[in-house]
Amino acid sequence: xxxxxxxxxxxxxxxxxPRTATIVARTKCLLVxxxxxxxxxxxxxFPDMEKAILQEAQERLNILKKKRQEGTAxxxxxxxxxxxxxxxxxxxxSTGEVGAxxxxxxxxxxxxxxxxxxxxxxxxxxxxxxxxxxxxxxxxKELPLFSTLPADILHFLGLSAQPKTYSPFTDIIxxxxxxxxxxxxxxxxxxxxxxxxxxxxxxKSARASYIRPRLKAGQYFGEVASLGLSEGRTATVRAxxxxxxxxxxxxxxxxxxxxxxxxxxxxxxxxxxxRYKKSDEDVEMMDVDPRERASKSDPPTPTTPKALPLxxxxxTTPSKPASPTKDDHETMKPKDxxxxxxxxxxxxxxxxxxxxxxxxxxxxxxxTGLNGFRMHHVESTPLRFSVTQSPQSPSDSEAxxxxxxxxxxxxxxxxxxxxxxxxxxxxxxxxDIAELMHARLVSTHWRKLLTTHPNVCLDLDLSKYxxxxxxxxxxxxxxxxxxxRPQTIDISNCFHITDxxxxxxxxxxxxxxKRWRMRSVWDVSANQILDMAENAKGLEEIxxxxxxxxxxxxxxRVVGWVVPEQPPPQPTSKQVVISSSAAKSKxxxxxxxxxxxxxxxxxxxxxxxxxxxxxxxxxxxxxITDRSxxxxxxxxxxxLESLSLTRCTSITDAGFQSWAPFRFQNLSHxxxxxxxxxxxxxxxxxxxxxxxxxxxxxxxCCALSDTATEVLALGLPQLRELRLAFCGSAVSxxxxxxxxxxxxxxxxxxVRGCVRVTGTGVEKxxxxxxxxxxxxxxxCRNLESWIRSGGVVRWGFDERGGNxxxxxxxxxxxxxxxxxTNHVGLGGRPLSFRRRARKPVRFIVEKGTxxxx
Numbered sequence: 001x002x003x004x005x006x007x008x009x010x011x012x013x014x015x016x017x018p019r020t021a022t023i024v025a026r027t028k029c030l031l032v033x034x035x036x037x038x039x040x041x042x043x044x045x046f047p048d049m050e051k052a053i054l055q056e057a058q059e060r061l062n063i064l065k066k067k068r069q070e071g072t073a074x075x076x077x078x079x080x081x082x083x084x085x086x087x088x089x090x091x092x093x094s095t096g097e098v099g100a101x102x103x104x105x106x107x108x109x110x111x112x113x114x115x116x117x118x119x120x121x122x123x124x125x126x127x128x129x130x131x132x133x134x135x136x137x138x139x140x141k142e143l144p145l146f147s148t149l150p151a152d153i154l155h156f157l158g159l160s161a162q163p164k165t166y167s168p169f170t171d172i173i174x175x176x177x178x179x180x181x182x183x184x185x186x187x188x189x190x191x192x193x194x195x196x197x198x199x200x201x202x203x204k205s206a207r208a209s210y211i212r213p214r215l216k217a218g219q220y221f222g223e224v225a226s227l228g229l230s231e232g233r234t235a236t237v238r239a240x241x242x243x244x245x246x247x248x249x250x251x252x253x254x255x256x257x258x259x260x261x262x263x264x265x266x267x268x269x270x271x272x273x274x275r276y277k278k279s280d281e282d283v284e285m286m287d288v289d290p291r292e293r294a295s296k297s298d299p300p301t302p303t304t305p306k307a308l309p310l311x312x313x314x315x316t317t318p319s320k321p322a323s324p325t326k327d328d329h330e331t332m333k334p335k336d337x338x339x340x341x342x343x344x345x346x347x348x349x350x351x352x353x354x355x356x357x358x359x360x361x362x363x364x365x366x367x368t369g370l371n372g373f374r375m376h377h378v379e380s381t382p383l384r385f386s387v388t389q390s391p392q393s394p395s396d397s398e399a400x401x402x403x404x405x406x407x408x409x410x411x412x413x414x415x416x417x418x419x420x421x422x423x424x425x426x427x428x429x430x431x432d433i434a435e436l437m438h439a440r441l442v443s444t445h446w447r448k449l450l451t452t453h454p455n456v457c458l459d460l461d462l463s464k465y466x467x468x469x470x471x472x473x474x475x476x477x478x479x480x481x482x483x484x485r486p487q488t489i490d491i492s493n494c495f496h497i498t499d500x501x502x503x504x505x506x507x508x509x510x511x512x513x514k515r516w517r518m519r520s521v522w523d524v525s526a527n528q529i530l531d532m533a534e535n536a537k538g539l540e541e542i543x544x545x546x547x548x549x550x551x552x553x554x555x556x557r558v559v560g561w562v563v564p565e566q567p568p569p570q571p572t573s574k575q576v577v578i579s580s581s582a583a584k585s586k587x588x589x590x591x592x593x594x595x596x597x598x599x600x601x602x603x604x605x606x607x608x609x610x611x612x613x614x615x616x617x618x619x620x621x622x623x624i625t626d627r628s629x630x631x632x633x634x635x636x637x638x639x640l641e642s643l644s645l646t647r648c649t650s651i652t653d654a655g656f657q658s659w660a661p662f663r664f665q666n667l668s669h670x671x672x673x674x675x676x677x678x679x680x681x682x683x684x685x686x687x688x689x690x691x692x693x694x695x696x697x698x699x700x701c702c703a704l705s706d707t708a709t710e711v712l713a714l715g716l717p718q719l720r721e722l723r724l725a726f727c728g729s730a731v732s733x734x735x736x737x738x739x740x741x742x743x744x745x746x747x748x749x750x751v752r753g754c755v756r757v758t759g760t761g762v763e764k765x766x767x768x769x770x771x772x773x774x775x776x777x778x779x780c781r782n783l784e785s786w787i788r789s790g791g792v793v794r795w796g797f798d799e800r801g802g803n804x805x806x807x808x809x810x811x812x813x814x815x816x817x818x819x820x821t822n823h824v825g826l827g828g829r830p831l832s833f834r835r836r837a838r839k840p841v842r843f844i845v846e847k848g849t850x851x852x853x
Contacts, residue, residue: 157252161246164246176233188240188245190214459490474505488517489505499525513538525549544616552625559616656678670686676702746771
């Protein structure tokens with residue numbers, strides 16, 4: 001079975017041979033086809049991948065050839081029989097009597113049988129090794145002995161291993177026979193039989209009373225003789241079911257022991273010595289009293305200890321896949337099921353028998369199985385199995401049962417963690433969600449700590465796995481594991497999340513969230529975002545960048561407001577007062593006012609939305625209009641600290657003019673990049689409302705003029721970072737001089753792409769702003785002469801590590817020292833003194849060196 005992620009066809013392409021197998025699509029498949037020419041052109045660019053594919057192709061082809069040789073040798077035509085009876089051919093269905101006429105009578109060599117699907121046997125059907133699609137290296141690596149071997153040794157084993165298949169009740173190796181090979185079971189189950197020596201005739205009769213060990217997939221045998229601990233095989237290994245194994249020959253073993261780590265061989269030697277010891281052989285049971293044995297009608301049969309696990313064997317037929325078995329708790333399986341039993345045919349026989357007459361129910365003694373479960377056996381089965389619950393038999397009481405070997409229990413002191421919980425929690429707080437979920441597998445203590453500790457999973461960042469996070473992953477894995485612990489949730493760019501997954505996320509994890517970031521999440525509706533905000537009343541930060549469903553109504557509900565008091569009713573001009581009914585008028589008026597108030601209006605003083613919201617990122621939300629600006633001014637002016645309105649092109653001057661009557665005392669960061677419709681009137685209103693701004697971004701606000709820059713310099717004295725990229729009409733040498741005079745706290749400024757800026761304006765800016773740390777002057781074409789004259793070197797350094805000149809440009813001669821010393825700065829001090837008193841300025845001269853600014 002070729003599963004998703006696997007590939008096929010590489011043998012024919014790499015080995016230049018015809019196809020070795022036929023691929024049949026059992027379901028609807030989506031395949032990626034790579035032609036031979038393209039593969040040969042691209043594969044040499046990836047030598048590790050080429051080596052891995054070539055080795056796997058060699059291993060598959062080698063196993064396939066050996067398996068076919070084995071099948072050809074086992075299906076040779078036998079010689080004709082003397083009595084003339086023809087043997088049935090493989091795959092033939094016998095529907096009548098087959099025999100011969102001898103001395104006038106018909107001699108039947110086979111009883112009559114009904115046609116059964118189980119009679120058609122395909123030697124390669126259901127074979128794990130004969131199919132040709134099995135990953136031999138993965139099969140070897142699944143064996144516990146070879147799980148730690150490197151790739152080159154596994155490749156050697158894959159080329160040296162010989163696949164073998166044995167039908168049920170077939171001897172794989174016989175006791176006393178010669179052989180140095182080791183067998184590794186890939187699929188199936190076998191039993192180990194110890195034959196009694198010929199010089200002990202008394203014990204030879206008790207062979208059936210031995211407890212026979214069983215070997216399953218992943219185990220090996222034959223190591224005793226291969227290591228030279230005995231002259232021949234020390235036991236007989238017989239297949240119980242169809243056994244597929246890999247045989248490692250003696251010469252390959254010698255090479256393996258020389259190349260593999262020494263602990264592999266020592267492990268095999270230790271297992272061989274333990275098996276070779278007489279104390280570890282099968283336990284011989286005590287003989288039963290002859291008088292008791294004579295009183296029984298049936299000869300004594302071997303018993304299996306009840307403590308041994310029940311084998312689970314599944315057999316398939318080529319015509320139809322194996323039907324799903326019933327629950328193990330409903331039906332007890334026999335100890336050794338019949339490997340030749342066809343379940344489909346038995347069901348057909350039962351239906352045929354039910355149409356004639358109902359079968360006779362078996363007795364209670366035969367139905368009752370172990371632990372009170374009932375066993376259902378078909379009467380037509382060639383081999384019958386019956387398990388009866390009876391008192392302890394003499395064989396159970398007298399025969400010593402071999403105790404299963406278990407690892408010694410770990411002492412309690414070793415279970416104490418090496419690090420205390422508070423240190424583990426500090427480490428876990430620096431891991432992301434995927435690493436935390438993997439760490440659960442370390443121990444039970446870690447799992448409990450990661451699942452329940454309140455200081456773990458405080459920051460849930462799913463943006464790193466935006467291509468893998470889906471609604472199903474949130475429902476089944478992330479939500480149950482994280483719980484209500486996160487304070488920050490980031491699902492930015494998780495484009496697979498829809499309303500269903502988003503609802504599961506905020507219902508299971510969103511109650512205590514303070515920061516919710518969901519940039520570019522397009523498939524979540526406004527109703528779900530509103531429900532999320534209603535669930536998390538403590539929200540302080542929301543990032544809705546590039547969310548298409550965000551509009552004025554959603555923003556107003558999330559920002560919220562306090563329900564005001566209802567204004568008193570206005571008296572009408574005409575009033576009729578009747579003195580006799582004055583006592584009844586007051587309650588009637590109150591009832592009338594209560595009826596006039598709509599039922600859906602909450603009580604005065606009710607808080608709507610998120611009252612602690614301080615940080616808002618609304619970049620690229622083009623449905624935000626001036627209505628939202630007025631709502632934020634009226635209900636959030638006292639708590640907003642940062643606001644980003646990048647490319648909110650629906651906001652005009654009227655939105656900022658609604659801010660004029662209010663004061664944004666806590667607003668320190670404001671980004672208005674790409675708001676191309678804003679003019680100087682908006683800047684005037686903004687400066688009057690938010691005088692405590694420290695960060696302002698006006699990049700690409702092309703409608704501004706020098707007046708806006710001068711208003712900013714006069715009205716925002718605490719400004720530390722100002723970005724005026726590509727504001728061509730708003731930045732000139734005169735506006736830079738105004739900035740240098742008033743913005744003494746300025747630490748960084750960007751005038752990228754402002755063509756009116758020259759060296760004179762930059763010199764005035766550098767002289768006036770003593771705390772300036774960086775200046776972006778990239779794409780200012782009129783500054784080239786100033787840069788070539790050494791202006792960057794005089795005031796600081798280029799962030800690229802050079803002098804600010806492009807390759808091929810020649811520096812101009814520096815000005816004379818007399819000119820520099822006689823120059824006086826804006827503060828009245830010589831320029832040389834101001835240079836010594838400040839730190840070097842970092843200049844950004846080339847576009848896009850460290851990202852867009």
